[in-house]
Amino acid sequence: MTCNPDRPLRALFGVAGLAMVGAALAWTQPARADAADARVAIAQALGQFERGHWTAARDRAQAATAADPDWGFAQAVLACTHLALGEGAAAEGAIDRAIRGGFDAARAHQLRAHARLLQGDTSGAIAEADRAAPRYRGYAVRVKAQALAAQGDVAAALPLFDRVLAERPGDAGAWSALGRVRMTAGDMAGAIDAAAMAVRADPASPDALELRAETVRAQYGLVAALPWFEAALRRDPRHHDTLIEYAATLGDAGRNVAMLTAVRRAMAVRPESAQGYYLQAVLAARAGDMATARSVLQRAGDRLSGVPAALLLSASIDLNEGAHAQAAATLRTLVARQPTNVTARKLLALALLRGDAARDALAFILPAAQRDDADSYTLTLTARALERIGDRAGAATMLDRAASAARGRSTAFAPDAAIGELAARARTTPGDPAVAVPYIRALLTTGDLAQATRAAQIVADANPGAPAAQLVLGDTLAAGGRFAAAATAYARAATTRFDEPTMLRLVDARNRAGQRREARATLSLFLGQNPNNVTALRLAGQWQLAAGDSAAAVDTLETLRTMVSDRDAALLADLSAAYAMAGQSGPAVDYAAAAYALAPANPLVVDAYSRALVRAGNAGAALPLAVKAVRLAPGHAGIRLHLAEITRG
Template identity: 55%
Template sequence: MPAPKTLMRLAGAVASSLGAAALLAFAVTTPARADADSARLSLARSLATLKTGNFSAARNHAQAAIKEDPNWGLAHAVLARTYLSLGDGLGAEAELDRAKAAGFDVKRAQQLYAHAYLLQGDAKRALRTAATVEPRFSGYAVRVGARALAAQGDFPGARQVLVDFLSVDPANSAAWSDLGRVRFDSGDIGGAIVAATKATELDPANLEALTLRGELVRGQYGLVAALPWFEAALARDAYYHPALIEYASTLGDAGRYGDMLAATRRALAARPDSAQAFYLQAVLAARAGNYDLARTLMQRTGEALNGLPGALLLGGTLDYESGGYEQAINKWRELVGRQPMNITARRLLGAALLRSGDAQGALDVLRPVAMRFDADSYTLTLVARAFERTGERDWAGKFLDRAAFPARDGSVPFGTDDSLAVLGGLANDNPDDPVRRIVFLRGLVDAGDNAEALAQAQALARMAPGAPAAHLAVGDMLMVMKRYDDAAAAYRHAADIRFDEPTMLRIVDALDRAGHRSEASNVLALFLSQNPQNIAGQRLAAHWQIAAGEFAAAIETLEGLRQRIGNRDAALLTELSYAYIGDGDDVTGLSYAKAAYRLAPLNPATTDAYGWALYQGGNNGAAVQLLEKAVAIAPEHAMLRWHLGQAYADLGRGADARAQVDAALSDPTFTDREAAAALLKTI
């Protein structure tokens, strides 16, 4: 296998790759057929459209040239080049073989063969072939070699090869886009943004760079901001498959399902066997509740998406819906193995294992999530049920108590079973590996060494300034240390590179805890303007709408969520109850409060909502019982005490009312202070 230095020796004689310019040089060869002029014209059109980025048209013109002269080797070579631009390695290899059979000099095509092997997933063969390329085509060969190194996991080697190459040929747009992709895949998002931007500036017809820019902008600014980049690529080639797939995915996440379906159909027109397009259509069908259609579409993907996280998640869901619990468990177990921090996958796998009777297996899977301070009530309830199955009712009770609690501490990283010595050794064995650094960081947090953990996180951010995870690690440590303003600043560094849901939630939480609610609201509003279908963002927006007294707006937000996620979410129904009561519709508010209480009778928030709804309807006696229960479960929650205090006051229990209102006012985070102070004057 050629090392990066070998590839750079190839680059030492950089002339021109076998791209459009080099192929034009081959046009001195003339077809032998009588319709040589027609074939030559078609091939010239192919080369011209290839240069402008219309790869599909270039392919069609090359095919026309071959139809006019089937034995013209150059035409087959040009057609192969268009197939490579379209990502079809098998088609390219076949055309290169035809070109060789027709007399085309195979020495001129080794870089194309190398690219074809790479697209077929044979990185080793691509590297071997790239090492045999003639010096005049070494630029292309170096690029293929670098991408082959990345495909084998050698991201540092791939980056170095491309950086060295660009020091010799800094105006090579294709090499810049290759560097951007390698950096993106290795987690250096900031570096990827720089490289992709440079690539598009050098060549606006670089479809790979335009598509990459769309992917990067999607993470950096949001879904809506990314769409014009994909559209720019499709404006040059309406059937460019990679852009169509990313475009369709982004449209779907933005809630534009009709446009998403249209984009997938165009992708299938461009590539009839497109597994990605069938997968996206399956996602669309599953979202609409048509699981039979979704299963049929997933079957059409064959084995092309085996092992991919999204396909495993959806495939397991479809198996589970049809009663194939073992198949679902196998898929989700593989997904958790590939993405051990995927909380959604762990929840699904834990629930499936519990249903299959493997309570201990469910506990093993859910433990890393349940041990987090911010564990959700559903996961905690699953763990409690699993402990019940194993006969450990004392532990079941503890987790049921946690599941019922309305407020949770801030998020912390996953725990780890490895010792600090082991984790430190792993980090020291490969100090340039950010993943191992972060794992070691988690070990330090679990051991309580926050100062050292912060120092490690800051060192990681200096080592990998373009990696959002590094800045998030710094912010997380500062949050643990309650340095909220500093944490918000660290999270902003991450958001400058990738502004996704986890980053948004961290910034909003840090700003809110630091007392900057208006700034936090602006961050949330910006995120939702780009990601209008985001559930976590909409939940938070609705909660703040209720807090601000914007009840009609909250109802609109929450009802939209209810239509999407159903009627089994107690927290959502609780918020709807508060919103309707605040808007003056006590009857609807009471119905939602009852439904929420039936789902979670031990949750103080749902209990309070039911009691508050009864209180608003004038049923003070029943209301007080529920409000007292809520306070008994969560006595430190100021809003629960405030509600109970108001009910006591109306019943003439002045001393009890004063005690509850004073307790609410003692909490500095309690916001309804003016009304509480006014009530105290009347008691």
């Protein structure tokens, strides 16, 4: 994402001044034809910029500087357009050329501060902002606030934003900058409000519209955000970063054709875009063309080396190609950086198991398997690791859990730091969710539920707009069995961030509180906005099965199968059950057999195969499978019941 454009041209000239400057430049009669061309191009750039066509404005400013490279004013305008588009290095180069061409250096400190900020030089940004002339103080103070926030000092940044906005309440750039700072700090309610104010202040600002799209995406979901991205692109159809965000949102919503179109538009603007290459690789991987995905991803070079999603994709491709050691090396790096990334842990454990490093695999997968909400694949993977090291009793326990349809509550990972260290941090900055939440989770891990609940209530009351604070309160209430109260806390979190973890907690708490209609409505609402969410589709299919709605379950699970391929044994087992319930014994047996071929040691799969054969009238073939299922999961009452039904005839 770009940093917030701050309407630097308005900061230099004022709103009315821009029109006057453009008109004056357009009618200037210079001595040279190239200078005349430059002035016409700059007048066009100013007009394009004010209409929100920032990329076009940059192009016209570049045309002006190409016609008259020594014109300092044109270089300054070009710098402003680069800043609006988040191009810090290019902006600083244009600033230097502007000053060499006679532009007053005293008018450029706030511009250079912004350019330094965009390049990650926060100290340099603050130093330049402090040197800005009084007439540009609002712009400079805003850049300084952004730099302080980027350094982690949000507490010092927020009063500076308050000062700027008290003086200039219609400054869309300041509202946008504040919104991004609040979003980064976890204050989603504040970010949502700031984004709305930014759009109100300047409906032509692509950055304000894009920020609004991002906050709507977090608050409501993918589908609701699309019109806001489209509004931003109507203002600046060639804005690279907006096109990238729009493409990613389309892809997550399952609109792959539209995603490809948006990616191509972004690549036309910036042919070597690393983000564009990544999204093209994602599309190829989704289509099962791993060779193309690898080729496209490699074209980005090292520019994606620090992007977690790109690392995950690269490792997935390596696993698909049998490069287990290479995949494991990449995933070790990712898990070290993101220890709560369950998907990365599962892939790493799989890579290590395939490389005969079972003990290492167990070390990475066990924290995920020990969670109450561990999925059957995680549990089965853990069982395989335990079997490899000779712990058959532990493997059997994991397989029993994998065979059970019941899952525990969805919660966050406990922090790795010692509780004493976390407590000290919490005392130093009371009420800060970033500090308090890890401490509260550590208290839950140690079993101090009372203290955890007290601390969670304090931080939730102090931060009503921070989803993390509401979620941790819900977690403590749920841990104490107060599911209705937990659902209320989760619902507050969902008003500002309705993502998968929030949805899962809210659905689970409402279901356990007896609010089943509300739980179903929550899941349905989430799927309406995130129709390709694998976790939500799987949960919906399982609920439809449990409710006996076989037709809906078949539709949902078939949709899911097209997304995750035919190598998910648990999904195939669920499909077998859905078809069997619908009276379609042929597909039921076929899917069960396919699941069994993939996971013959998974008791849930073995049991599904046995039941499908019974429904098809082949009890003789079903019996040994039912016996095997019981042997694999002797503590599972449902599997024992199925065996008893077969033996009774």
